[in-house]
Amino acid sequence: MLDDLALFVCIVEAGSLSAAAKKMDLPAATLTRRLQKLEQQLGCQLLHRSARRMLPTPAGQQYYEQCRPLLQALQQTTQSLDANLNQLSGTVRVLAPINLSNGPFRHFWSSFMLRYPEIKLELQLSNHKEDLLGNGADLAIRVGEQSDSSFGQRRLGEVRIVLTASPDYLAKNPPIVNPSSLAQHKLIVADPVTQWRFTERSTSIPQTWLPQGHFRVNEIQLAVHMARSGIGLLYCPKPQVIQELESGQLVTVMPDWETESRVIYAVWPQSQLMPARVRVLLDHLVDCAMAHPLFN
Known part of the structure; x- marks a missing residue:
């Protein structure tokens, strides 16, 4: 009518x-x-x-x-x-982990804003899983498998977790041959990675270790600094320590044991229409992650 x-x-x-x-x-x-x-x-x-x-x-x-x-x-x-x-203008609100956003994703945000200068980007960073709808966000970056069917999801990539320590720390402490050896060592725990998982390559038998941290923090860069300073062993995503590994300030530990990988997703409310400004951010994140060697 x-x-x-x-x-x-x-x-x-x-x-x-x-x-x-x-x-x-x-x-x-x-x-x-x-x-x-x-x-x-x-x-x-x-x-x-x-x-x-x-x-x-x-x-x-x-x-x-x-x-x-x-x-x-x-x-x-x-x-x-x-x-x-x-319209490719307006505000996009994103929830994302602190460590990921201020580490490997740091250049993603700047390259997006340079490419789309009319879009305003608001990042709310937390290493805890924040409520996407309650915070009025358009998009969230999540680590690990996503089971909530009320959210759309797009795989951004996968990161390997590594167990590292400084050469100086390893030289002064007992050898580490398996997860049981960790009981003799000082451990650095970087939230939210609070469970350390290993799989023996020869048997494929997994083991989970719940570390009692000698030093515990919810910010990864400080944890990396402590590991680099010889404080203890650090179990964290490889992109966070890639420079230290390449320079030799940190080395990987327990080569006969495989560490876990964690998948990274972008998620959004399926009940809402996705504006073009959010769509181009999602596509940009996917493209950048696919081109980044540490996420594949």
Whole structure:
């Protein structure tokens, strides 16, 4: 019925059926048929018809004055919604882990903002799993398998966890041959990685170790600094210590045991339409992660 209301308003403002038909790119016969149908539904005549003009009846004039502002408001709302969904501008709110965002993902954010200068990016960083909907966020970065079917998800990549220590620490302490050896060592625990998992390569038998940290912190860079300083063993994502491993400040431990890998996902509410500004951020994260050797 909204289309018929718009048609009626167009006829009144055009002043004739032929002018309205031209403006709406419809056959005059179609307009006449739809106008008659609208009048039948309302139970009154809306227009006085003559050879040259179509003038509103009193009921038609009243109907026009009531419908026109409603149609204008609907049009403005539609245009606003279209701009919100399809324009590459506005604000994108993202929840993400501190360690990941300020480490391997650091260049992702800057390259995105340089590419899309009209988009404002708001990052809320926490190493705890924050409520995506409750925080009004458009997107969240999660580590580990995602089982909530109410959220859409896109795989960004996978990171290997490594057990590391400084050469100086290893030289001064007992050798480490298996997870049981960890009981003789000082351990650095970097939240939220609070369970250390290992699998023996020869038997594929997994073991889980719950470390009692000699030093515990919820910020990975400080944990890396402590490991580099010889404080103890650190179990953390490889991207966080890649520079230290390449320079020799840290080395991997227990080569006969395989550490776990963790999958990284972007997730978003499936109940909401994804605006273009969020879509391009998601695509950018996927592209950057695929091109990053540490995530594959």
